[in-house]
Amino acid sequence: MVRRFIRFLLCLVGIAVVGGAVFYVITAPNPLRDSHWSGLGEPDVKNGETVFWAGGCVSCHAAPGAQGDAKLVLSGGLALKSPFGTFHIPNVSPDEKAGIGSWTLAQFGNAMKRGVAPNGEHLYPSFPYGSYARMTDKDVNDLFGYLKTLPKSANVAPPHELPFPFNIRLALGGWKFLYFNEQPRVALENPDEKVKRGQYLVEGPGHCGECHTPRDALGGFKPGMWLAGAPNPEGEGRIPDITPGSKTIGSWSEGDIANYLETGFTPDFDSAGGSMTEVQQNIAHLPKSDLEAIASYLKAVPSH
Template identity: 80%
Template sequence: MVRRFIRFVLCLIGVVVIGGAGFYFVTAPSALPESHWANLGAPDLKNGEQVFWTGGCVSCHAAPGSEGDAKLTLAGGLALKTPFGTFHTPNISPDEKAGIGSWTLAEFGNAMKRGVGPGGQHLYPAFPYASYTRMTDKDINDLFGYIKTLPKSPNVAPPHELPFPYNIRLALGGWKLLYLNDAQHVALANPDDKLKRGQYLVEGPGHCGECHTPRDALGGLENDMWLAGAPNPDGPGRIPDITPGSKDVSSWSEGDIANYLETGFTPDFDTVGGSMAEVQRNLAHLPKSDLEAIAAYLKAVPKR
């Protein structure tokens, strides 16, 4: 009887060890190889600047309270309060010690597309790599080149404040298995180049769905409600539905949407407010053709 019990315990331990090893193997951080990022050539800094504003990098990574040109110093430190805890955005200025000045393109690219940090650790999806994974390698190369031209900051952001079990990064491998992929969120019928561009901007670097789409209990986007509105991550109220079925914007034309993104004025001459005001100021740096492409895509997505 004792021997049987011992064998049972040893078998149980073996199953746990093998299962744990299997889980780690499946969910371990998976970075693209250095060779993937080779031969991209010198970055196009003009395009990198456009990608920078599309992605709204200053909205999260500028020092809280900074204004004007000071916002281009990506010192980090903004506190993002979520149901999973408080995240503090990192310094992504070109500073070699406090920022990303010592990073390689491969390290930057893997953070953007795979959510893997330079030490090989999972990054938390408060950084919207689940959207950035759809970005082209060229845009990432250009963005990295542009960020390296910006001012350095020695600021060191505080660590995240996350309760157990959300402070266990290994669990993020399971989250990625469920939610990290580069598939398009919606299938468009016979899209022309303008629609394709709009889809890329919205679903990729613009990461519009990160705020405008509701999330499930694990923090993943509910794709069947793509862009249909969600609770406001910054406080009370809701982020609006921006699909063609929305009560708020269904009557807006493509021109109305493009003009709103460029000027901040609605068709009724109201002004943009809340967290969208910062987004609009970023998008206003884009060429009119990109704003029109975004508008075309928003009019083409399915009603919810």
């Protein structure tokens, strides 16, 4: 009897050890090796500026209410409310202590493409690395080079305000296991180079789906609903469907979409409003060819 009990306990211990090992493998951060980032050469700062505006970095990382050149001081401090708690956007200026001035390219690249902080912890997907994972290494390198040219700020954002269990970063490994990948969001049939460029901008640095795609209870994108519209993550209103069958832009031509992204005016001479106002102002910095590429992609995605 005693031997059976001991064998039973050993069996439980074995199951716990195996389960713990599997849990660790699933939830452990998975950064790219430092060697992955070697050999990229000097960054193309001009291209880095284009990536910067495509990604709309100022919308989250500039100080709340900043205008003009002050937007280029990426001091952080914005409080981003969500169903999971309040995220406080960090300083990503070149400041060596408060910002990312002491980071290496590998550390920056792993934050961008793997959601892993320099200390090895998971980053919360309020930072849209789920989209940035699709960026090329060159664009990451160029963006990092451009960020180094911007003004420094000593501002330190407060810690996130998240209730249990969302304050347990290890659980983010499970979220990544369920939702994180580097594959295209939609499979397009024989896309030309223009559409491919638009897909890259929308699905990668532009991270448009982060607001325009509905999410499930765990914060992952609902399958088959890419860009189908979603509740406003900040709580009021709704982010519109921007697929070809939508009431919002379904009747617009590619030229209409490109013009809207450039000027902020719809074909009916209405203007961008709400959070889209700043998004449009950021995207307007892109060359016209990129705006046209985004329009072509939006006309090529499946309708809902």
